[in-house]
Amino acid sequence: MAKKTIDQTEVAGKTVLMRVDFNVPLNEQNEITDDRRIRMALPSIRSVVDRGGRVILMSHLGRPTGGAGDEKFSLAPAATRLGELLGSPVHFASDTVGEDAHAKAAELKAGEVLVVENLRFNPGEKKGDAEFAGKLAAMADVYCNDAFGTCHREDASMVAVPQAMAGKPRVVGHLVAKEIQYLADAISNPARPFVAILGGAKVSDKINVINNLLGICDAILIGGAMAYTFSLAQGGQVGDSLVEKDKVDLAKELLAKSNGKLHLPVDTHCGDDFGNIAGCNKKVVPAGQIPDGMEGLDIGPETAKKYAEIIKDAKTVVWNGPMGVFEKPPMDAGTRAVAEAVADSDAISIIGGGDSAAAVEQLGFADRVSHVSTGGGASLAMLEGKAFTAVDLLDEA
Ligand SMILES: Nc1ncnc2c1ncn2[C@@H]1O[C@H](COP(=O)(O)OP(=O)(O)O)[C@@H](O)[C@H]1O
Ligand SMILES: O=C(OP(=O)(O)O)[C@H](O)COP(=O)(O)O
Numbered sequence: 001m002a003k004k005t006i007d008q009t010e011v012a013g014k015t016v017l018m019r020v021d022f023n024v025p026l027n028e029q030n031e032i033t034d035d036r037r038i039r040m041a042l043p044s045i046r047s048v049v050d051r052g053g054r055v056i057l058m059s060h061l062g063r064p065t066g067g068a069g070d071e072k073f074s075l076a077p078a079a080t081r082l083g084e085l086l087g088s089p090v091h092f093a094s095d096t097v098g099e100d101a102h103a104k105a106a107e108l109k110a111g112e113v114l115v116v117e118n119l120r121f122n123p124g125e126k127k128g129d130a131e132f133a134g135k136l137a138a139m140a141d142v143y144c145n146d147a148f149g150t151c152h153r154e155d156a157s158m159v160a161v162p163q164a165m166a167g168k169p170r171v172v173g174h175l176v177a178k179e180i181q182y183l184a185d186a187i188s189n190p191a192r193p194f195v196a197i198l199g200g201a202k203v204s205d206k207i208n209v210i211n212n213l214l215g216i217c218d219a220i221l222i223g224g225a226m227a228y229t230f231s232l233a234q235g236g237q238v239g240d241s242l243v244e245k246d247k248v249d250l251a252k253e254l255l256a257k258s259n260g261k262l263h264l265p266v267d268t269h270c271g272d273d274f275g276n277i278a279g280c281n282k283k284v285v286p287a288g289q290i291p292d293g294m295e296g297l298d299i300g301p302e303t304a305k306k307y308a309e310i311i312k313d314a315k316t317v318v319w320n321g322p323m324g325v326f327e328k329p330p331m332d333a334g335t336r337a338v339a340e341a342v343a344d345s346d347a348i349s350i351i352g353g354g355d356s357a358a359a360v361e362q363l364g365f366a367d368r369v370s371h372v373s374t375g376g377g378a379s380l381a382m383l384e385g386k387a388f389t390a391v392d393l394l395d396e397a
């Protein structure tokens with residue numbers, strides 16, 4: 001059923017608390033390397049600003065642990081970038097529900113925007129804590145969810161906050177409405193062969209979706225760090241590669257029921273210093289033969305060729321997660337080769353995820369795919385047919 005949108009909501013003189021996904025990729029200098037997630041939130045923000053509403057934006061960024069070094073997860077660079085894109089200054093509060101946020105929210109004038117600091121600096125966010133949610137909810141008259149990349153999460157800002165705002169308008173933003181519509185249409189009756197490509201670093205999250213994808217897709221191509229958990233499951237050597245030991249049994253089960261659908265790398269490009277990829281010792285080895293002291297950083301050239309052959313015949317492709325550490329050449333080669341194969345194919349192609357979107361943009365393929373989605377985990381959840389609690393609880397149109 002269609003959800004009520006921000007455009008259908010009276011906002012003049014009101015404060016709109018908008019959940020966005022400003023979890024943008026940052027480089028080592030803390031500069032935003034891809035601002036797509038901010039740009040894609042502009043229509044909803046402008047919709048409120050242009051009609052004389054006040055906007056309070058909240059988001060997470062990264063996965064802060066509550067320890068030293070968390071400063072690098074500040075949303076301040078995202079707020080600055082938003083101001084540049086809007087062409088007007090944006091206020092920034094150095095806390096989320098503390099004194100600074102309250103003072104700045106109270107001073108906010110019609111047509112102005114306030115970004116509060118990273119939601120995940122508060123332990124209550126991941127826990128879905130009602131007290132934390134209540135403090136956010138009390139700041140506004142309207143709730144808007146425009147955080148497509150986070151719609152598969154049940155964090156406080158996604159679920160407990162709109163629950164605490166029952167009785168007030170709780171609506172979807174442009175981006176969420178548009179992404180859900182596009183993905184639902186593309187995957188409800190996919191042209192076949194239907195190929196899923198899975199990579200990236202969030203192995204423990206994303207390995208869980210493979211079970212359902214085996215029943216939906218014709219081929220699943222594995223790259224990124226997930227490959228090494230499968231290598232371990234096959235008794236291979238993974239050196240210092242990123243692995244999820246407690247997912248090895250699941251990987252074994254998935255291999256046993258794969259029915260030839262699950263495709264694993266045949267070779268791996270590895271290196272001996274993640275912190276200095278350009279300058280370290282590197283070599284291509286057969287999959288499952290990564291020496292001690294080295295770690296897998298990309299799929300090898302034979303794997304890229306094998307995957308390109310499968311992609312060539314695909315009619316639908318959904319891709320989440322880079323094939324390697326694409327930010328650091330030469331470990332961009334696998335992601336580039338797969339992106340090229342997807343761009344050259346005549347398949348409907350959807351590439352989703354904060355980092356995957358950055359990869360296709362930086363490698364120059366964004367204009368040659370059907371849809372670049374702001375959500376990785378979120379688009380996979382849609383592909384699995386999972387419902388989003390964070391959207392279901394919003395008002396019907
Ligand atoms: N072999 C690997 N080892 C470590 N990190 C990897 C490897 N392959 C890819 N990555 C990293 O995965 C990250 C993206 O993962 P993820 O967040 O799951 O994807 P997305 O944002 O597209 O959903 C990238 O920053 C990339 O450097
Ligand atoms: O970047 C995100 O997802 P993605 O890496 O799957 O695209 C979202 O902001 C969700 O972040 P989370 O996976 O830390 O909850």
Ligand SMILES: [Mg+2]
Nearest residue numbers: 353354355376
């Ligand atoms: Mg990511």
